[in-house]
Amino acid sequence: MKFLAYLVAVIVLLGVLLVNFKPKAEMSETQASEPPTAAASSTARAASVAAEPVVLDLVIQRGRLVTGPAVIQVRQGDEVVLRLTCDTPDELHLHGYNLHVTLGPDKTATLQFNAKQTGRFGYELHHAKAELGALEVYPR
Amino acid sequence: MPRQSWALLKSIHARAAMRFHRMFLLVLLWLWSASAAAHAMQVPYNLPVPLWLYAYGATAALLASFVVVGYFVRGDTGSLQSRSLELSRGGFGAALMRPGWISACRVLSVLALLLTIVAGLAGTKVPTRNFNITFFWVVFVLGFTYLTALIGDVYRAINPLLVICDWLERLRPGLLRGQWPYPQWLGYYPALALYMGFIWIELFGHTSPRTLSLILLSYVAINLAAAWMLGRETWFRQGELFAVLLRLVAKLSPLEYRCAENGQPPAMRLRLPFVGLLSERADHFSLLVFVLFMLSSTAYDGLHETVPWVQVFWKEVFPVLAKFIAAGNPGQYLILVDYFYYWQWLMMLVSPFVYLAIYLGFVALAKLVARTTISVPELALQFALSLVPIAFVYNVTHYFTLALAQGPLVLSLAFDPFGFGWNLLGSKGWNIQPILLDAGLIWHTQVALILFGHILSVYLAHVEALKVFATRRQAALSQLPMLVLMVMLTTIGLWILSLPIAAGQVLLPTGR
Numbered sequence: 140m141k142f143l144a145y146l147v148a149v150i151v152l153l154g155v156l157l158v159n160f161k162p163k164a165e166m167s168e169t170q171a172s173e174p175p176t177a178a179a180s181s182t183a184r185a186a187s188v189a190a191e192p193v194v195l196d197l198v199i200q201r202g203r204l205v206t207g208p209a210v211i212q213v214r215q216g217d218e219v220v221l222r223l224t225c226d227t228p229d230e231l232h233l234h235g236y237n238l239h240v241t242l243g244p245d246k247t248a249t250l251q252f253n254a255k256q257t258g259r260f261g262y263e264l265h266h267a268k269a270e271l272g273a274l275e276v277y278p279r
Numbered sequence: 280m281p282r283q284s285w286a287l288l289k290s291i292h293a294r295a296a297m298r299f300h301r302m303f304l305l306v307l308l309w310l311w312s313a314s315a316a317a318h319a320m321q322v323p324y325n326l327p328v329p330l331w332l333y334a335y336g337a338t339a340a341l342l343a344s345f346v347v348v349g350y351f352v353r354g355d356t357g358s359l360q361s362r363s364l365e366l367s368r369g370g371f372g373a374a375l376m377r378p379g380w381i382s383a384c385r386v387l388s389v390l391a392l393l394l395t396i397v398a399g400l401a402g403t404k405v406p407t408r409n410f411n412i413t414f415f416w417v418v419f420v421l422g423f424t425y426l427t428a429l430i431g432d433v434y435r436a437i438n439p440l441l442v443i444c445d446w447l448e449r450l451r452p453g454l455l456r457g458q459w460p461y462p463q464w465l466g467y468y469p470a471l472a473l474y475m476g477f478i479w480i481e482l483f484g485h486t487s488p489r490t491l492s493l494i495l496l497s498y499v500a501i502n503l504a505a506a507w508m509l510g511r512e513t514w515f516r517q518g519e520l521f522a523v524l525l526r527l528v529a530k531l532s533p534l535e536y537r538c539a540e541n542g543q544p545p546a547m548r549l550r551l552p553f554v555g556l557l558s559e560r561a562d563h564f565s566l567l568v569f570v571l572f573m574l575s576s577t578a579y580d581g582l583h584e585t586v587p588w589v590q591v592f593w594k595e596v597f598p599v600l601a602k603f604i605a606a607g608n609p610g611q612y613l614i615l616v617d618y619f620y621y622w623q624w625l626m627m628l629v630s631p632f633v634y635l636a637i638y639l640g641f642v643a644l645a646k647l648v649a650r651t652t653i654s655v656p657e658l659a660l661q662f663a664l665s666l667v668p669i670a671f672v673y674n675v676t677h678y679f680t681l682a683l684a685q686g687p688l689v690l691s692l693a694f695d696p697f698g699f700g701w702n703l704l705g706s707k708g709w710n711i712q713p714i715l716l717d718a719g720l721i722w723h724t725q726v727a728l729i730l731f732g733h734i735l736s737v738y739l740a741h742v743e744a745l746k747v748f749a750t751r752r753q754a755a756l757s758q759l760p761m762l763v764l765m766v767m768l769t770t771i772g773l774w775i776l777s778l779p780i781a782a783g784q785v786l787l788p789t790g791r
Contacts, residue, residue: 145350149734152346153339160335215718235324235715257718258324259780273780275326278719 192218192251199225199242202267209272213254215279221250229267233274235260323681324715328722333777336726340733340769344762347737351745352755363535364549376545385442392439392495394696399492403698409488410696413689415495416481421682424528428671431536432529436545438522440502444511447503457510461517466563469505469518471572473498475628477520478576482583483624523569527667530555553668556739557746561663564656568631570663571638573670574768575630577677578775583623585778592622638666641764649748649757661747662761665740669765672732673772676725684713725776733769737762 197207213219223231225242231250232239235258240250242264254276263270328336366372374380391414399411406412427434435441444455480486480494506514515522533552539545561567582588600618605611642659651658694706716724740761744754 141350145346149343149346152342153730156339156342157335160331160338162331235713256715257326258715258721259326260324276718277326278717 192220194220194222196222197224197271199223199229199264199271201226202229202264202269204271210275211272212275212277215254215257215276217254217276219250219252219254219274223248223250225264227267230265231262231271232265233260233262236274239265323678324684325680325721326718327779328725328773328777330777332722332726333773336729336773337766337770339730340773341766343730343734344737344766347734347741348755348758348762351741351751351758362551365546366534366549367545367547372547376547378539378545381436381545384437385439388437389439389442392499396492396495398696399488399490399495401697402488404487404489405698406486406488408692408695408698410689410692410698411488411491412486413685413692415491416486417682417685418689420481421678422686424525425675425679425682427525427528428531431532431534432526433536434521434525434529436536436538438515438519440499440506440519441511441515443499443503444506444515448511455506455511457506457513458508461509461513465517466565467517467523467569468565469514470520470523471565471569471631473501473518473520474524474569474572474576478572478580478627479624482580482627483620517563523566524573527570527573527664528671530558530664530667531671553735553739556664556667557742559664560743561660564660567638567659567663568635570666570670571634572631574666574673575634576627577670577673578771579627579630581673581677581772581775582778583627584780585775586780587778592619596622637767638764641760644760645757648760649753651748651753651757653747658747662740662743665736665743666765666768668732668735668739669768669772672728676728676772676776679724680716680721684715687711687714726773729769729772729776733765736765740765 193211193213195207195211198205211219211221223240223242224247225231226244227242228244229242230239231242231248233250233252235256236252238250238252240248242248254274257276257278260274260276261270262272262274367376395411395414398409402409402411423434448454484490484494486494502514502519505518509518516526517523531553532555533550535548535550535555537543537546537548561570597615597619600615601611604618605614608614639655639659642662643655646653646655646658653661688711691706691709691711694703695701700707737758741754741758744757744761745751748754748757
């Protein structure tokens with residue numbers, strides 16, 4: 140009996156604390172538009188409204204990313220458009236979303252998707268076997 | 280110092296800093312491409328836990344601990360350990376314990392090991408398409424460990440290595456009785472050494488299907504040789520890594536088994552969950568180090584690819600090394616990249632001993648506060664197993680998303696274990712998707728699990744203290760330092776979950 144009373148006390152305590160700690164600001168529109176860290180915000184700013192897609196240009200040379208952010212940070216539900224240029228024929232694979240796109244020297248390949256799934260997903264070149272960077276999708 | 284030379288010094292310093300910065304980038308780039316070479320196990324898709332949730336977790340751990348203390352300070356707490364229920368007398372329990380069923384599981388277990396090894400040797404080289412990588416790293420190492428926490432030490436009965444030993448002994452009776460008696464001082468150190476090797480392979484080995492098979496073959500050979508030398512009974516209790524690890528984890532489970540011994544039939548008992556950790560104390564110092572390595576290896580795994588940790592080497596250790604090693608050599612940093620790995624490995628091996636020093640410090644404090652005559656090593660062993668819940672939840676929080684994402688794929692892999700494109704039972708059309716959870720759900724689950732393990736550990740340590748010390752007052756006092764220790768361990772665990780991940784941030788520093 141005493142054990143149960145204490146168990147309930149602990150659960151209530153943890154619940155009350157959680158409500159207290161949870162930032163209320165996170166829910167508001169203005170806050171939600173900012174990515175959680177400013178690290179890649181200069182190049183990969185998440186769209187404040189989902190309607191406007193996040194467009195990024197990535198240039199790959201000799202199996203390495205030379206232009207564009209290594210970490211793309213967006214909010215869940217954002218429309219993401221990656222325009223990819225690569226100096227050799229290759230294939231880009233975005234993990235988790237399991238998206239593949241063929242890259243070639245003479246054209247700009249486009250990878251467009253809706254960032255529905257939250258998490259941190261690496262993307263790599265299949266032939267060069269090089270990991271280029273990561274897509275971080277934060278919850279709204 | 281004259282102003283001019285001061286300015287000169289500053290500019291030299293700034294230039295050196297810039298050169299260092301560029302070097303740092305180059306090295307990171309190099310590391311990045313090297314580490315991408317072979318990804319045996321996929322990286323979990325986890326985002327760092329947000330700061331507020333980390334702050335909540337730490338505060339909650341502290342406050343909840345005081346509630347647990349309050350529970351023990353006054354009044355009767357009763358004995359929870361003694362309540363148990365025999366399940367093997369009849370019905371479903373008895374059916375499960377039938378020898379035929381157990382024998383079938385044992386044969387299956389050996390077949391699974393065999394398939395894992397053969398698939399790696401004969402099958403595709405692509406890790407994601409070979410059965411053995413997913414089956415060993417995800418299904419066995421993660422899945423089976425978590426299952427063991429629920430259903431108890433099944434591994435003891437179906438350990439494929441033990442089954443092979445049984446078969447060998449049937450051919451040559453007395454073969455594995457041991458050439459020499461198992462030395463007392465050796466304790467669980469063989470299991471600890473194997474554990475360290477295992478963690479090294481997991482974090483730095485980049486196993487391909489083929490190397491994994493070779494490693495497993497060597498593991499079988501090592502264990503058979505050791506069982507022959509030191510006797511199978513003691514070896515499979517103290518030497519074989521998974522036997523030791525899973526026996527500890529199984530103490531969390533509400534189910535307990537007794538193997539068929541001395542003519543007695545095997546038995547199954549239902550007990551309250553987690554009380555298994557109270558039924559026995561660590562019987563050797565090496566087991567304490569083993570438990571601490573369970574903690575430190577997971578903490579280390581979480582830490583070793585984060586930004587702050589990587590920077591410790593490049594900002595603190597590297598400049599010191601640069602003065603002594605290959606100084607003046609233009610390719611210096613490429614030489615020192617190797618040292619980055621040596622340093623990573625060293626830290627991994629040293630980590631349990633750092634935890635040990637901290638743990639012993641707090642135990643000594645507990646002895647001081649409780650004014651007991653019991654020695655520090657004695658007390659250290661007494662409370663060792665109460666750390667198992669914290670260690671276990673650390674592990675679950677780090678890997679459960681990986682188990683969910685990769686685990687389901689084993690179903691289709693099992694029907695095409697070699698990656699030859701077989702289509703048994705139409706398994707190609709199943710289209711099994713990885714289970715990906717929402718980041719918010721993952722964060723909350725991680726913090727909740729860590730809090731649960733923490734409260735459990737604090738609780739178990741208190742019950743243990745009531746057994747060890749003569750008075751309730753002594754027990755309560757002794758637990759104050761232990762409580763600080765556990766809040767510390769939990770906060771470290773939460774902190775690591777909240778750290779940004781370094782890999783992939785190659786180009787970021789250029790903007791600054």
